[in-house]
Amino acid sequence: MQQTLFDIDDLHSFSDLSTFAQHIPVEWVESALHLSSAATIRRRRLPADQVLWLVLGMALFRNEPVSEVARRLNICAQGLASDRLMARSGVSQACQRLGAKPVEWLFRQTGAVWGQERYPGDDWQGLQVLAADGAVLRTPDNGALRAHFGSGNTGTDRQTPYPMMRVVALTNVRSHVLLDAQLSPYRRSEIRLADDFIDRIPDHSVTLFDKGFWSAGLLLGVSAGGAQRHWLIPARKGLVSETLETYNADDRLLRMRVSPQARKRNLALPATWDVRAVSYSHKGKRKTVYTSLPATHYDTDAVSRLYKERWAIEVGFRDIKRSLQHNAVTLRSKTASLIYQEVWGLLLGYNLIRREASQAAVAHGQDPARVRFKFAYQYIAAQLIVMAAAQPLSRTGARLSELRAGIGNLFLDGRPRPSRPRSVKMSKTRYPVNRQAAPLK
Secondary structure (H helix, E strand, O other), rough: HHHHHHHHHOOOOOOOOHHHOOOOOOHHHHHHOOOOOOOOOOOOOOOHHHHHHHHHHHHHHOOOOOHHHHHHHHOOOOOOOOOOOHHHHHHHHHHHHOOOOOHHHHHHHHHHOOOOOOOOEEEOOOOOEEEEEEEEOOOOOOOOHHHOOOEEEEEOOOOOOOEEEEEEEEEOOOOEEEEEEEEOOOOHHHHHHHHHHHHHOOOOOOEEHHHOOOHHHHHHHHHOOOOOOEEEEEEOOOEEEEEEEEEEEEEEEEEEOHHHHHHHHOOOOEEEEEEEEEEEOOOOOEEEEEEEEOOOOOOHHHHHHHHHHHHHHHHHHHHHHHHHHOOOOOOOOOOOHHHHHHHHHHHHHHHHHHHHHHHHHOOOOOOOOHOOOHHHHHHHHHHHHHHOOOOOOOHHHHHHHHHHHHHOEEEEEOOOOOOOOOOOOOOOOOOOOOOOOOOOO
């Protein structure tokens, strides 16, 4: 007990900013808050810096009301958070005043800096391995959200039950940290969203794309935008090409024409482009991937094995939907601006957990990809409540060290790709279905 009391003077205060303030410098928070849609000099019980951490808390405690999140994490500028100091409506109004821009800026800043961090075993033959892919998130169904986000058609030419937001992300497949992301209504394509962040792909990297990203403009932009920026993507059916050179039975250099539509969109594109085609056998089937990796430096077998790592970004989307969102059918916010704020907070919260888990893994001499996200998230969320409850006099730095030591015990023995085939399951509902929903215009 005496030693515990002595340790109190060596701790960091939770109320200074957050348990994770060691990851996010105060200067980043101040810069983000300059983008707030409603600046004020009034000192509120929930000032903007506290609301920013409240949005992060909402991402970590999906099943709790927003006011309860503020109370549990003691997010308040005037003493302990309670119903006497903060009305529920005041918490919602504070989130609306903050807006989505500060949270988005803070996520992009953390992704840009943390994406440059390297971990042991983080590279492949001197290149950082990245992956880009998209996912959709359902929003609550009301007229305003359906008009803003849109939705897909079903087999009966009716709209899907919920409006949907499209997310396209760029991630480090070894540490699972998100480097960048783009959000948009469902109607915008994944390729156009990826165009917005290809110039921010770091040098000396190879990016693994899903075949839905096949675009000469996109892929040539990756190669031409920096030093040693390469890409890898599965072949598509129906592509016409001519063989320029054959390296071996499974490795060729092809020349293909750039479509007139792509050249019309980007006048700088050439009439033809050369790609390397690497073939391999997987479960008795013949597969081919196209790449910009030169055959003189990267052998056939290494390239064919590399594409299997793209599955890591699917794991990241699964962790966000299953663990952070608790498999919720829709997002919790009811307006478009708050939905953007909520999703940027989700991505920021995911990155914070991943970075803390990665640093814990390095401290234990382990691979960051082997940390179990679900258990790391649950452990961190529980510790946040304990640290917040220790206010206002005690401090929490020593507990942060214990937190990292605890995360170090949450390692996977292996992370094999599921052997079961991917399939779409029929959704079930006990509620009546509105068959009169208008088709997508």
